Amino acid sequence: MTNDLPLTKDMILDAAEQVLRRYGPDKTSVIDIAKFLQVSHGTLYRHFASKAALREAVTERWLDKSVAEPLEEIAGTAKGSAAEQLLLWLETLIGKKRKYAVDDAEMFVMYGAVTLETGKIITLHIDRLIKQVASIIERGMQTGEFKPGSADAIARAVFQATTKFHHPAHAHEWSSETIDDDFDTVWRLLLSGLK
Amino acid sequence: MTNDLPLTKDMILDAAEQVLRRYGPDKTSVIDIAKFLQVSHGTLYRHFASKAALREAVTERWLDKSVAEPLEEIAGTAKGSAAEQLLLWLETLIGKKRKYAVDDAEMFVMYGAVTLETGKIITLHIDRLIKQVASIIERGMQTGEFKPGSADAIARAVFQATTKFHHPAHAHEWSSETIDDDFDTVWRLLLSGLK
Missing domain, CATH: 1.10.357.10 (Tetracycline Repressor, domain 2)
Structure with missing residues (x-):
């Protein structure tokens, strides 16, 4: 299931912060954050080029x-x-x-x-x-x-x-x-x- | 084979430094250093209580x-x-x-x-x-x-x-x-x- 709302930078950062807090920076993957947002990781990579950038x-x-x-x-x-x-x-x-x-x-x-x-x-x-x-x-x-x-x-x-x-x-x-x-x-x- | 020479602090530190340099602090064990000195690890522990102390x-x-x-x-x-x-x-x-x-x-x-x-x-x-x-x-x-x-x-x-x-x-x-x-x-x- 994917979400059709347009992704804003703040929405991504809110999600990333929550996921990073929960799993820690080492264990969090871009895919975890994409799943949380219900978007494909391709969509997420269009906004942030790497996990490090996020x-x-x-x-x-x-x-x-x-x-x-x-x-x-x-x-x-x-x-x-x-x-x-x-x-x-x-x-x-x-x-x-x-x-x-x-x-x-x-x-x-x-x-x-x-x-x-x-x-x-x-x-x-x-x-x-x-x-x-x-x-x-x-x-x-x-x-x-x-x-x-x-x-x-x-x-x-x-x-x-x-x-x-x-x-x-x-x-x-x-x-x-x-x-x-x-x-x-x-x-x-x-x-x-x-x- | 064990060495019968009395162990001085400097001998132990020389050996420990060489072994630590070679394998790195994480991979070196007290047993590695004892082996290098040809003494039992019990002998080594009499001089230094732990790997951290060494x-x-x-x-x-x-x-x-x-x-x-x-x-x-x-x-x-x-x-x-x-x-x-x-x-x-x-x-x-x-x-x-x-x-x-x-x-x-x-x-x-x-x-x-x-x-x-x-x-x-x-x-x-x-x-x-x-x-x-x-x-x-x-x-x-x-x-x-x-x-x-x-x-x-x-x-x-x-x-x-x-x-x-x-x-x-x-x-x-x-x-x-x-x-x-x-x-x-x-x-x-x-x-x-x-x-």
Whole structure:
């Protein structure tokens, strides 16, 4: 039995996310997702060229909704201390990652696998986050709270210098007793470099 | 046939390293190593309680010889600019990791696996490296090149803020075209925080 409704990208991603969550990224095949949607796998391949492409697209949507969008709100608030805003942004990013690593383990594992492929999607996601950090730093530079410099380059540096605290490859270290102190020490050094 | 020579820790580690390199950490068993040494596996277990313990001990020795000891020399040179010394130390660490990831892939993969277990050995290795960084920063503080502060805490921050460039979980990113620029940007921000 096949379904005659026109397939939208969101319908496919909804189905793929459900199936991937249920069976895990390794055991899910494109055929499983096609069956779930009641379409032929040929139809599905017309939208996504491979299982890897589907997996990436599901991860991208999840990252946008659960990470980039809530952070966008924080980055968009142009008032108060830029240092406090930057700290709130970083702590929110780190808090979300830690939460998802535990509460949304299936998606988190898939996201971890996708980052290993260093594909375009992760690069775009990171660029989006770094742009948010740059807007906070830019404002701090304008108000004189931060030293002048290239906001884009410094934002990239801040993001990369905090890798240990938000990159999924380090998730197994986040339950360490010293992780909060460690972040605090890195933050102080970075802030001292910004001011 | 069994060998009657008394087994030293180094003999066992030499054998274990050879066997692990040949078959890989997953396929090597304690029995393989015992056979190679011509001893019973009971004898081997008297020295190392498990395959994991053997693997950790081999990694520890490798990290000491190929990473910590050469860096110790750089950290021990108490002349010239502390900033230049710190940069040399970091660039040497990063250069060695990148080299081993390619030229000594078997050991590097094992080292990557051992870091995932967050065992005592990796903690000790990192503490040793951070102590070296602290001695450089301490000297920079004494000469007034760096701002005063807790050299130990700042050394820890410098080490962790450069995770992306030396932690084995990021080895797949080290061939990126932007990796050197990325390190340079992080370094500038850290240095600006130190000065």
